[in-house]
Amino acid sequence: MPGLFIDVKVADAVAKDPELAKKLEEVCPVSIFRANDSGVEIVEENLDECVLCDLCIQAAPDGQVQVVKLYES
Amino acid sequence: MRFYEYESKALFARHRLPLGKGGVARSREEAASVAREIGGPVVLKSQVLSGGRMKAGAVKFADGPDECPALFDQILPIEVNGQKARSVLVEEKSPVAQEYFVSVTWDGRRKLPVLLFSDMGGIDIEEVAEKHPEHVSKTHFSSILPITPRIAKEAIAATGVSGGHLNKLTPIVFELMKIFLEYDLTLAEVNPLARLEDGRFIVLDGHVDMEAEARGRHKALLAELGVGEDETRQAREPTAFEIAGRKVNEVDHRGVAGNVVEFDGNLGLVIGAGGGSLTLFDAVRKHGGKPANYCEIGGNPSVTKACELTKLILSKPGVEKIAVMMNVVSNTRVDIVARGVVKGCLESGKDPKDVIAIFRIPGSWEDEGFKILEKYGVEYCDRSISMYEAAGKAVAKMGGATS
Numbered sequence: 001m002p003g004l005f006i007d008v009k010v011a012d013a014v015a016k017d018p019e020l021a022k023k024l025e026e027v028c029p030v031s032i033f034r035a036n037d038s039g040v041e042i043v044e045e046n047l048d049e050c051v052l053c054d055l056c057i058q059a060a061p062d063g064q065v066q067v068v069k070l071y072e073s
Numbered sequence: 074m075r076f077y078e079y080e081s082k083a084l085f086a087r088h089r090l091p092l093g094k095g096g097v098a099r100s101r102e103e104a105a106s107v108a109r110e111i112g113g114p115v116v117l118k119s120q121v122l123s124g125g126r127m128k129a130g131a132v133k134f135a136d137g138p139d140e141c142p143a144l145f146d147q148i149l150p151i152e153v154n155g156q157k158a159r160s161v162l163v164e165e166k167s168p169v170a171q172e173y174f175v176s177v178t179w180d181g182r183r184k185l186p187v188l189l190f191s192d193m194g195g196i197d198i199e200e201v202a203e204k205h206p207e208h209v210s211k212t213h214f215s216s217i218l219p220i221t222p223r224i225a226k227e228a229i230a231a232t233g234v235s236g237g238h239l240n241k242l243t244p245i246v247f248e249l250m251k252i253f254l255e256y257d258l259t260l261a262e263v264n265p266l267a268r269l270e271d272g273r274f275i276v277l278d279g280h281v282d283m284e285a286e287a288r289g290r291h292k293a294l295l296a297e298l299g300v301g302e303d304e305t306r307q308a309r310e311p312t313a314f315e316i317a318g319r320k321v322n323e324v325d326h327r328g329v330a331g332n333v334v335e336f337d338g339n340l341g342l343v344i345g346a347g348g349g350s351l352t353l354f355d356a357v358r359k360h361g362g363k364p365a366n367y368c369e370i371g372g373n374p375s376v377t378k379a380c381e382l383t384k385l386i387l388s389k390p391g392v393e394k395i396a397v398m399m400n401v402v403s404n405t406r407v408d409i410v411a412r413g414v415v416k417g418c419l420e421s422g423k424d425p426k427d428v429i430a431i432f433r434i435p436g437s438w439e440d441e442g443f444k445i446l447e448k449y450g451v452e453y454c455d456r457s458i459s460m461y462e463a464a465g466k467a468v469a470k471m472g473g474a475t476s
């Protein structure tokens with residue numbers, strides 16, 4: 001189920017990068033990223049728990065991870 | 074956390090308060106055996122965590138041990154205010170010349186312990202205070218500074234007791250004050266404290282409530298009294314709603330959304346933060362509102378936790394709206410709670426703007442939280458509206474005060 005309040009987007013260019021996947025899994029305090037064989041997976045049921053800490057954004061190359069506040073749109 | 078009468082008396086015995094002969098019986102045979110040891114007439118009292126035993130027929134008198142097994146069988150199955158008896162206390166029946174009332178409790182307004190004494194014990198103290206105020210004294214004392222027997226003596230003397238009776242009562246009352254302080258009690262009560270026809274003073278009935286948070290400090294005492302670690306000792310068994318509330322809190326370690334207590338009103342409460350729960354609950358009642366529940370949220374609960382608590386409260390029959398109100402928060406995030414309650418409403422099939430009477434949580438991340446509430450059309454307020462005013466707004470949305 002997608003988030004009601006938050007969406008997280010990982011650009012196709014980096015979504016299959018196993019190193020970045022691992023990093024994202026590690027930094028997110030509420031387990032929104034899961035590293036698997038094909039790269040990074042978004043754990044949808046955790047999306048609304050996002051604490052807007054920006055750690056994922058800092059861990060990824062510029063602009064490759066986006067955290068979207070759906071209530072602002 | 075309540076103690077049974079026999080446990081209260083075991084605590085009193087530790088401090089040498091005068092008690093009659095007696096013992097706890099868990100079988101009909103034991104009842105007879107305790108009575109035999111006492112010799113003479115006895116009283117059998119159901120051990121429940123509730124008052125009203127006499128009215129319920131759960132206190133009986135026997136002339137000797139032979140009558141005790143049958144009386145035990147009669148008393149044990151009686152439920153007193155929904156409480157089942159754990160055992161039966163068998164005690165000597167003593168000829169009483171006069172009864173007194175002594176209680177030490179906590180005065181939340183004065184933030185001090187208060188000693189209540191009356192020379193008209195054995196009956197409802199509120200009634201005595203109303204009809205014979207000169208027979209009740211109320212004395213506050215410090216929980217920090219040393220206390221002396223003089224405080225007890227003056228409290229007793231204020232009701233007109235003097236001479237030998239005053240001298241004999243003083244050490245008993247003073248000891249009760251010390252017990253109250255030493256064991257972090259919220260209530261230490263002896264009613265009646267009797268003067269027997271032979272001149273002795275004894276504790277006929279006693280009740281003790283310990284602050285639940287103090288359990289850890291008194292493990293040795295609780296173990297000695299046989300109070301199990303899993304025994305909550307509340308005045309009544311938790312309801313299905315309260316058990317469900319406990320589960321909401323337990324399944325997720327993040328923050329607190331618990332201590333749910335069921336009431337029969339129509340306004341669900343999602344309340345908390347720094348004493349906010351009690352204040353807000355009282356404020357709703359003061360405005361004439363009828364809370365459907367009490368609860369405590371804080372410590373930055375997750376969205377899931379706030380959502381599940383909201384769903385639970387909205388699922389309670391009779392709940393028409395919820396009020397989401399907290400004191401100013403620092404570690405709890407306004408936006409996280411806002412997400413949780415809005416989600417809880419939506420997952421319950423309700424429109425947040427219809428069902429949330431008011432959202433009043435000021436503090437960290439409030440701007441972000443308010444954006445969410447605006448998106449869903451929920452009425453909210455910041456810290457410029459007091460908790461009391463916010464409670465008033467919620468009650469007004471319910472149609473105002475209900476009688």
Ligand code: SF4
Pocket residue numbers: 008027028029030031032049050051052053054055056057067
């Ligand atoms: S902003 Fe923080 S909480 Fe949100 S997805 Fe990124 S790392 Fe996770």
